[in-house]
Amino acid sequence: MSAIPSQLTSLDFFEIKESIRSYLRTRKEFSDYDFEGSAASYLIDTLAYNTYYTAFNANMAMNEAFLETATVRDNIVRIAKQLNYTPRSVKASRACVELHVQTNQSTNGVTYPEFVTLGAGDVFVARNEADAYTFAMPQDIQVPVNQQNGMAMFNSVLIYQGNLLKADYVVDYTKKQDYIVPSEDVDTETLIVQISPSVQSSETDTYNKVTNAVAIISTSRIYYLEETDDLRYRLIFGDGVLGRKLIDGEHIKLTYIRTDGPLANGCKDFSFVGVARDSDGRAIAPQNITVKTKLAAADGEEMETPLSIKFRAPRAFATQNRAVTESDYEHIVSEIYPQAASVTAYGGEKLVPPVYGKVYIAIRPKTGTKLNESTKVGIKQDLLRYSVASIEPVIIDPTTYYIIPKSYVYYNGNQTSSAGSDISSKVLKSIDNFNRNGVTNRFGNRLEASRFGAMVDSADNSISGNVTQTTLGQNLDQFAFGNVFTQCLDFGNPLYDPNNFAGTDPDGGANAGNGDDGTGGGKCTPSFSTVKSGTFYATGYTEDLVALAAADGTVTASFGSAVVSTSEENQVLVPVNLRDDGKGGIMLVTKRDETELILNPAAGTVDYGTGKVCVGPIAISGTPDGTTRVPLQVLPYGGAINIPPGVDPVIFNPEVFAIDYTVNDTPVPIFDPNNFSGFNFGDLNINILDYPSDTFVYPEIDNCF
């Protein structure tokens, strides 16, 4: 029986060769194939090699056709393209600098020039530990000159490492054109695409990059970007249906930065090597330009690796353009509104009581603290295109949730040459890092006191331990000045219940006095508060009224009921605060001659078990800083802090007190009501409140990036 070679799909040369030999053994024509020197053996080698080559080629081609098995970057990119995934390009290291330019007086000798312009280009140099690098500014920047002193201040100039390059194309219908960014290592985020009607024209339109066809019409000035062979990027313009089609003769100008990626991270101390001109066209002398580094170079990254593309492309495809899970919403909002500094989404079913059918998306913008209403409506409209039909997205402002730690740090002064203040600043730096790392994942929904403590302890070798008291803060902000409102803040954590620490009156509570509240419960009036607010002005509580109340001998520390001014002449409002009475009520209080006056004993409620504080009804006329927000601070019970859904936690205003225990070994209690950020009750019968003189200092979001 004649056989045929059976191993032709093998990927091993010798198996194929043996298969051909086996076949020849069944034939009688030739017999020398077993000897290496025979011509038959040479021929078999050639046949086997050819078969091997074909089999390998077929195998390779099939492997390269699937994302899972492809190994050549160009092929991986091509498959990812079908999933509408554009791999991330190399990312230029970026830095932020501040320039002060001193101008000379204009030619008239009287005034200074109107403005100063920094020309785009490779205009800064700096070095890190490894090498020196050039930094480029992609566009001209112009600022007005201060006419008093002739200074022009460029406060936040964002620069990118690399060389600013340009390329251009002229649209030609007679050719099949590929618009390719003609360099490797281009940061596509810095790519600027401008189209003008002809080469001579100075009129330009800037085109924007899009990633999908949503909301694109026939005149949209857009381009798509995809990676093509040899690590280059190709621009694809609209076809007249999805995006504007380019017209024959139009001129495409590409400006982009070719970069060294992460190598330049860490560059600082920038020098300006470009040209700054004033409005009279004169170049500014270099000695008149001062450069200050605001943020050292950071964020440079390598191009996305083939492995990462293989991992991310199918996942991006799976979630893309559909908002189903909470993370889909977060991802899509961050795409449709890139100015968002942080986005938190959660289903309404997580609320108490649950609200089904709604998804709440809290967005904190990069600038300012709240989105305006029209932006919210815009984002909601955009989101509706992605969301499941029956689900309504609701854009809300994030509840900023301040975690305010106060750390007493013990250190061994014999083990370090650092002063206490140096130890404190090391700890503060460490807390700052902890805060930055925690914001994106909201500290994993829980801030453990032990974790925080360990972080503080490891800030310096000489630190032996710490005691940290933590309070929580939120803002009352759902009000308009002059209107009566009620707002509840949920701190999501149980609070210290002052009533538990009130002690018992020796007389069994039969009579008022000795601190007894007179209710017969045998309990004394709690001596401290766990809720307090910043200062504000409440409608109706005037100087006149407080003077009247203070002069009234019958009332020493509190009014029996709310007092309302009847005088129309003296309407100067007194600064007031809120604090809890230790028994679940919120009081409106003020200070008069070092004495606390309770103006309204029923200005709200507090639930110590759940940490829910409700303020109102009350009307606020004003705040010291004029903003419609009043800070409220509470003292939580227990070490770990739960982060409730939909809030944006931030460690705020940390205070660190370094104590050298070889000099001073006074213990600091973990729970210290006397140190509860200014609530200071004296041991006299009269409570003296040492209120903070100002409201919270809100963290300024001043980031070049």
Add this chain to the structure above:
Amino acid sequence: MASYRFRSEKYVSRGFKDFAISFMANPNTNDFGVVKNENAIKQAVKNLILTSFLERPFQPDTGSRIKDLMFEPYDPFVGEAMRNELRNVLERLEPRVEVTRVYIREEIDINSLHFELDYKIVGENVVKTVDFLLEKT
């Protein structure tokens, strides 16, 4: 062990039959040329001697250094190296023969080396000779 070494005793035959390396067609049958028995062996010997290392795919050690040595200035030492090479290659790869004598002579006027190789076919008590001329080109 790589399977190209495969050589079953079952198929060893005295009747050797191989393609003619020239691949010329037989004018009568219009078929492949065929070489048989001692001619087949002779052809195999020449093939091995004229194959350099790394020439055959995936078999880097099949062949000899004769082609390389041709370009060395000829002297008795090179001649000795060539003789060893010839014996080695046949001993390793051509089990049908036993080399009995190798003779190499330089033909300076035609820039060539003249090889004469005597070998005995295993199992037959006949000494055969291959002689050929290799030109240094």
